[in-house]
Amino acid sequence: DPTQFAVDLTNCDREPIHQLGRIQGFGFLVAASMDWLIQHVSANVGAFVDGSPDTLLGEPLDALLPASAMHAIRGRLQLLTHNEGSERLFGFDLLGTGRLFDVAVHVSGHSIVIEAEPSAEGPSTNPGTLVKSLIARIQRTDDLSGLFRESVRQLRAVTGFDRVMLYRFADDNSGEVVAESARSGLESFLGLHYPATDIPKQARALYVRNQIRIIADVLAEPVPIEPGLDPNGEALDLSLSLLRAVSPIHIEYLKNMGVSASFSISIVIDGRLWGLFALHHYSARHLAMELRSTTELFGQMISLIIEARLQKEQRRAEEKVRDLHDRFVGKIVSATPSVEALADFADDLRQIVPCDGFAVYAKGTARSFGHCPLPDDMPALARFLNRAAASRIYATDELAAVHPPAENYADRVAGVLAIPISRSPRDYLLFFRKELVQTIHWAGDPASKIGAFGPNGPRLSPRKSFEAWQETVRGKSQAFTEAEHKAAETLRVSILEVLLRFNEETERRQS
Ligand code: BLA
Incomplete structure (x- = not known):
């Protein structure tokens, strides 16, 4: 059972972090077979929908979701290329109850995975407009270090996290904090280097496929997915999930440094993890899925800009x-x-x-x-x-x-x-x-x-x-x-x- 892997400092590059069988509780997860029968639900599903693991497992998905939602989800799945990545619906009436959710759908093995979390309340900035203005400010910088500084400053303004770092990998996969924007009074990590082992290789590989990850509250108890193993004895692969609970060893790292919430955005150049933005907050902090998706797009655009600037x-x-x-x-x-x-x-x-x-x-x-x-x-x-x-x-x-x-x-x-x-x-x-x-x-x-x-x-x-x-x-x-x-x-x-x-x-x- 992969969820029983006992992780310590000597084996963390073998921890199956994509199959820990748990999500974070600020949303819920439902996985259905290709013929739309519910195979897995997160144990907290009852807090969001009318039902429980007992009443939902094995039932057709349309017993839970109205036809409009089934239609929208099918439409999103068709947008996926080679079943890679995930598609999103924001401010969507998923259950037909009038309550709005941000929804992500993706394919994992032989399952369709639907993840939902309540939408942010109040008006949100249009993602396109936001990314456009972020990129415009960044384009005005005239060298790489200026670009790095401006990007961490912008990300801090947009997300409200206490600290935003740009962490760049060297050829040996060690990393250096090359830019930082932090609330005053915090110790600076700018210029420090860390060994490759701080972000083990399976995590780096995962971060190329799935370019954002949030840890909203290091103290929150992760929520198990039920059943943990399917009838073939396999755990659901959460590589492309937005709610995935992260490795306990990394949670320990964050706790040891006094951090309560973390969000990171990959910078991928030429198919390689070139670096990442690491955001820290000193109290629990959740970002709405829509804003996370906006910063994901920002991460993809900035990767292209950095690549061009590096060549120049x-x-x-x-x-x-x-x-x-x-x-x-x-x-x-x-x-x-x-x-x-x-x-x-x-x-x-x-x-x-x-x-x-x-x-x-x-x-x-x-x-x-x-x-x-x-x-x-x-x-x-x-x-x-x-x-x-x-x-x-x-x-x-x-x-x-x-x-x-x-x-x-x-x-x-x-x-x-x-x-x-x-x-x-x-x-x-x-x-x-x-x-x-x-x-x-x-x-x-x-x-x-x-x-x-x-x-x-x-x-x-x-x-x-x-x-x-x-x-x-x-x-x-x-x-x-x-x-x-x-x-x-x-x-x-x-x-x-x-x-x-x-x-x-x-x-x-x-x-
Ligand atoms: C993940 N380690 C990470 C991440 C970062 C770091 C940024 C990405 C996850 C996130 O968004 O928080 C490392 N964070 C740092 C460093 C600084 C920082 C270096 O703020 C410096 C200021 N980590 C270890 C050791 C192990 C380990 C020794 O230090 C294993 C023995 C494991 N780190 C580890 C794992 C993950 C991780 C397993 C993946 C977490 C996940 O996505 O599930």
């Missing part, structure tokens, strides 16, 4: 590096080019490949700038590179792992990119980076304000989680990107050409 930003960065490169080449051709003289252009070179330290190693001696190994450590590093870099660019974000003597200067250098610039003895331009964790600090109050932790202890808290991330990157620098590799390769070719031409001219003059 990348083009801009490439142009900038090309300009810097051309300027540098212009300067060395008019100087007296020699390998040693390259050190005079340290400032230009450091802009082309960003680093914390730079050195020119030529004819057995080094000229160093910033965070570098000591001169005595350089010859051993050069011998290591002679073996590693067969006249190619070599880069590592964890030098000590491949060259143990680097442990002696781990306090200054964790990663290096090396450009070989002559054959024998081999000379190098060296771009050093320091350990990443040294550059990121927890700025918050060191005394945790929360006294009690759940059964899994303090691990499920942002501070312990940040520490866990620090452990995963201990001894590593920021990795050298593909673009930086390319820039370095272009630099290598240009420098060799300039040096070669100069040597030829010198020889001609001498003969």
Whole structure:
């Protein structure tokens, strides 16, 4: 029985979070077979409709819903593509009683799933108008970080949550809070990193398919779906559900950080979970399904905008590096080019490949700038590179792992990119980076304000989680990107050409 899975810190990537057999009690769920017989209902159904699990299970759905609702639901189902996603009806008289519901319908396996929650009272802003004005404000920002800041600000204004964060995933699926808008007086999480395990892989996969999830009240008792297993022994798959109750381990995380309600919206780029908006509230908070759907649409539009901006930003960065490169080449051709003289252009070179330290190693001696190994450590590093870099660019974000003597200067250098610039003895331009964790600090109050932790202890808290991330990157620098590799390769070719031409001219003059 999947609902009996005992989850702890060691097995959370195997918890079947889409099949926990429970929903949140602010709405109810009815699942029917393809021939419209009721197969499952949530145990709280009696609070919303005239009936109970006992009287409803096995009955035809039209015993519960009027013909107008059956018609509308059939119509919505036809809008689904390959039975993926869910369709919605807002402010809909589902039961024919005059009471209005927001309704979501989707297909799960061999079931049609209908979820309903009472509609918000009072006038609501037209979703189209709202998204249009949100997007207009965001389009006016002129760079990515401005766009991130504006989007969290807008989401906070629209939802009223106490804190809105934009959480961006790195290639290793760890994440960083890249923008935050929070009610004053709250500790900031901006700039902090968390390990991949904080959002396990089945959750990340689920968030690509179903792009919003609310946890309206971490203290609310989840409501079981009855029966838990169908006659074939299977639990209803709630992947596309809007009412799904979430993993108890994540509830513990939220409680440990003092959060009472959470809402998150996926940012999916190229079919991958690029990041998510994480919204927190410090008391219970429910958002009407219509507003959740509006923010879901906002999430889809902002994903497209971020994708376009990332491409633009990348083009801009490439142009900038090309300009810097051309300027540098212009300067060395008019100087007296020699390998040693390259050190005079340290400032230009450091802009082309960003680093914390730079050195020119030529004819057995080094000229160093910033965070570098000591001169005595350089010859051993050069011998290591002679073996590693067969006249190619070599880069590592964890030098000590491949060259143990680097442990002696781990306090200054964790990663290096090396450009070989002559054959024998081999000379190098060296771009050093320091350990990443040294550059990121927890700025918050060191005394945790929360006294009690759940059964899994303090691990499920942002501070312990940040520490866990620090452990995963201990001894590593920021990795050298593909673009930086390319820039370095272009630099290598240009420098060799300039040096070669100069040597030829010198020889001609001498003969
Ligand atoms: C889900 N974990 C999540 C979600 C977030 C985080 C944003 C999405 C669900 C939501 O909307 O709340 C992580 N939240 C964070 C982080 C911060 C934050 C890092 O506010 C930092 C400020 N979580 C753990 C560990 C496990 C774990 C160690 O930290 C497992 C061992 C599990 N997290 C876990 C699970 C889910 C989750 C199972 C999925 C919840 C669900 O959708 O059912």
